[in-house]
Every structure is written in structure tokens, then in C-alpha cells.
Amino acid sequence: MSRAKIKTDPITAEDIKRFLETTDDFQLEIDVFRICREAGFQATHGGSYRDPNTGLNRQYDIRAHYSEESRHVRLAIECKNLGAHNPLLLSTIPRRPSEAKFHGLISAAGSGGGRYAIHEFNSFLFQRGEPVGKATANVGIKRSDNNEFVSNDGDVYEKWAQAIASCHDLVGETLDDWKTSKRKWSAGTVLPILVLGDDALWVANYDENGNLTGEPERKNRCSLYLNMIDTRPGQFIDFPISHLLVCTKSGLKQFFNEFRNHGMVRDDLMIGYKEAEDIVMSKFGDLARTS
Numbered sequence: 397m398s399r400a401k402i403k404t405d406p407i408t409a410e411d412i413k414r415f416l417e418t419t420d421d422f423q424l425e426i427d428v429f430r431i432c433r434e435a436g437f438q439a440t441h442g443g444s445y446r447d448p449n450t451g452l453n454r455q456y457d458i459r460a461h462y463s464e465e466s467r468h469v470r471l472a473i474e475c476k477n478l479g480a481h482n483p484l485l486l487s488t489i490p491r492r493p494s495e496a497k498f499h500g501l502i503s504a505a506g507s508g509g510g511r512y513a514i515h516e517f518n519s520f521l522f523q524r525g526e527p528v529g530k531a532t533a534n535v536g537i538k539r540s541d542n543n544e545f546v547s548n549d550g551d552v553y554e555k556w557a558q559a560i561a562s563c564h565d566l567v568g569e570t571l572d573d574w575k576t577s578k579r580k581w582s583a584g585t586v587l588p589i590l591v592l593g594d595d596a597l598w599v600a601n602y603d604e605n606g607n608l609t610g611e612p613e614r615k616n617r618c619s620l621y622l623n624m625i626d627t628r629p630g631q632f633i634d635f636p637i638s639h640l641l642v643c644t645k646s647g648l649k650q651f652f653n654e655f656r657n658h659g660m661v662r663d664d665l666m667i668g669y670k671e672a673e674d675i676v677m678s679k680f681g682d683l684a685r686t687s
Contacts, residue, residue: 421477443456491621616646
């Protein structure tokens, strides 16, 4: 495939401004960073990490962390500034019972040495029977007489793959949360998120027989089924990452509002303190008791 030819005319300040407004991801990253901070999360922007799959150094967009006593939530967020003229289309089918699981909860405890366990929970975020993404397409229309469609989700795939890879470090941090806890145990989860520009997410719902149900429509939030496992050989931990949350900037604000207002999103991510403690105690007993 031949590459598009670049004009030889010098780039102007107006050209740069138009690029920043329509194509560049940086402003979206700044906005998302601010949204995370306003929601009460500690956030970092633009750090580097080593990709566990390729071994290469890469840069992440946003990482966010929320803690409350011994409970923790970590988010690996990547941003792609798609516009309404070139949106992401998620094709969905009803979520099967086996797919209606949260990514997992890490419980950890220690007294001179760490002990870990992984648990899965049915989740309000990923309920059985609700639409779940199984395919993506970045849709556009060529500027030509026949208005030919173009579809290439390579750049978007790269972004959500980075979100998953970034989760690897966050799983490692969650395994060590018990070390800084006033108690001797911790419980936490990790979630990858892809954030798009507003009006850049469309959803087409199919039934289990592959029939399109209703008209495709714009959405602020949807999920893509991953069924991924983050493996940490040295610690014998396999952490399930079942879904990627895909949302627009407005959808991310809504997500954080639901979290901040103690709704079901918060209940899912910050499981009940007593429930978390019961899980840890059942696994580790006196190892996790308060000194």
C-alpha cells in the first residue's frame, strides 16, 4: 500500500492549530487528567513503562488511583481524539453468562511476606444479557464523488492494546498495597479504559443470531469483551481482565460522577469493606489481622 503524498507547502501556524483541534490527542489527555483529579483520583500523565509483551519502553497516557482504607482502584487510561467524522463503531451481541464477570479482585496480606488471591465477581458494569462489544471499526468516508467508506481501526487497536499493557504495572502495584496499609491486608482491582472525543462512539447491536436490532446509535459508554489474563510468573498470579471500558469524554465524566456519588459503579469497584475483609480473612486468617 502506497503512502499518501505530503504537500511541499510549508506548514503554517493555522495548520498546526487545526491539527491540534482535530487530530492531536494531547488536549484530550489533559482534559481526562483533569477529570480524574476532580473525581478524587490521584493521577499521573505521560509516564513510561516496559511493555510486558514486547519488552519495549512505551509511554502511557493516564494512570489513576483511588484508595479508601484498605481498598484500591487503579485505572489504565488511553486517549484517542477521534471526531464525529471518523468515529469508532462497536458491534455488540448480548453478553453471555460466562462473560458477565468483573476483571477480578486482588486480595493481599502479609507479615514479613506477601500472600495473594484472585477473585471474580458478577458486576453491574458487565451484566449478562446486556450488549457487549465483540468487534471494532474506525469508520470514515473518502472525499470523492462516490463517497466510498473507509474502515481501519489500527490506530484505535494500538491505543486499547496500550491500556491493557499498562495494566500489568498496576496489577503489580495492587499486589503490594498491603505493605502501605495501616492494616496488614488490602483488596483492589485494575480496569483499562479507552477515551474518545465526544460524538465519536457508535454502537450497532446484534442479537445472538447475527441480526441487527434497531438503528445504530451514538453512545457515551460501552464495553469491549477481552477475556485477557495478565500473568505474573514470579508471583504465580493470573489476573483476569475481562473487559475494556470504551467511553467518550462526556461518558468518562458520567462514569466518575456515578463513582463519586456512591452509586452502583462505586459499589462494583470499591466492594464492601466488610466483604473484602471476609474474603481476606477466609484466605489468610491471622496473617491479615490488625496488629
